[in-house]
Amino acid sequence: xxxxxxxxxxxxxxxxxxxxxxxxxxxxxxxxxxxxxxxxxxxxxxxxxxxxxxxxxxxxxxxxxxxxxxxxxxxxxxxxxxxxxxxxxxxxxxxxxxxxxxxxxxxxxxxxxxxxxxxxxxxxxx
Numbered sequence: 001x002x003x004x005x006x007x008x009x010x011x012x013x014x015x016x017x018x019x020x021x022x023x024x025x026x027x028x029x030x031x032x033x034x035x036x037x038x039x040x041x042x043x044x045x046x047x048x049x050x051x052x053x054x055x056x057x058x059x060x061x062x063x064x065x066x067x068x069x070x071x072x073x074x075x076x077x078x079x080x081x082x083x084x085x086x087x088x089x090x091x092x093x094x095x096x097x098x099x100x101x102x103x104x105x106x107x108x109x110x111x112x113x114x115x116x117x118x119x120x121x122x123x124x125x126x
Contacts, residue, residue, distance in 0.1 A: 007050065008050055008051070008052050009048075009050055009051045009052070010051075010052055010054045010122075011041075011044070011045055011048075011051045011052065011053050011054065012053075012054055012055040012056075012057065012119045013037070013040075013041040013044070013053070013055070013056050013057065014057045014059070014112050014115065014116060015037040015040075015056075015057065015058050015059065016059050016060070016105075016108055016109070016112060017033070017037070017058055017059065017060035017075075018060050018061055018105055018108070020033075020035060020037070021033040021035070033074075033078070036082075037056065037058055037082065038056055038082050038085050038086045038089060041053055041056045053088065054088065055088050055090060055119065056082075056086060056088050056089045056090070057089075057090050057091075057092070057112070057115055058079060058082060058089060058090070058091045058092070059091075059092045059093075059108045059111060059112055060075060060079070060092075060093055060094075060105075060108070061093070061094050061095065061096035061097075061103065061104070061105035061106075061108060062075050062076065062093045062094070062095060062096060063075065063096050063103060064095065064096065064098070067098060067103075068103070075093075079091045079093065092108070092111050092115075094106065094107050094108060094111075
């Protein structure tokens with residue numbers, strides 16, 4: 001059976017928030033993660049007629065509350081705010097690992113890849 005393109009395309013967004021922060025910092029010099037991935041997702045959809053935003057996935061490592069209480073609280077509150085902002089938001093967090101005092105994420109890229117494949121294989125019933 002040949003592929004028939006659906007009249008309304010299901011759109012799913014995926015954000016690695018630490019990478020998004022580092023990219024905006026590099027591109028525009030931002031020293032604070034002042035972006036809004038939920039609004040960015042909505043903006044992309046408004047630019048494409050026939051698309052329906054069905055899921056918004058946010059991924060990030062969370063700082064240890066003892067090593068970096070400010071950033072731990074910041075990201076915890078920011079993620080809770082995004083979930084309250086839109087019911088389509090799904091959040092994946094993992095503790096940051098510290099190598100010589102430098103935080104790094106482990107497992108976020110793999111989780112994004114797995115979720116991307118899952119979303120691509122969905123039958124569109126959501």
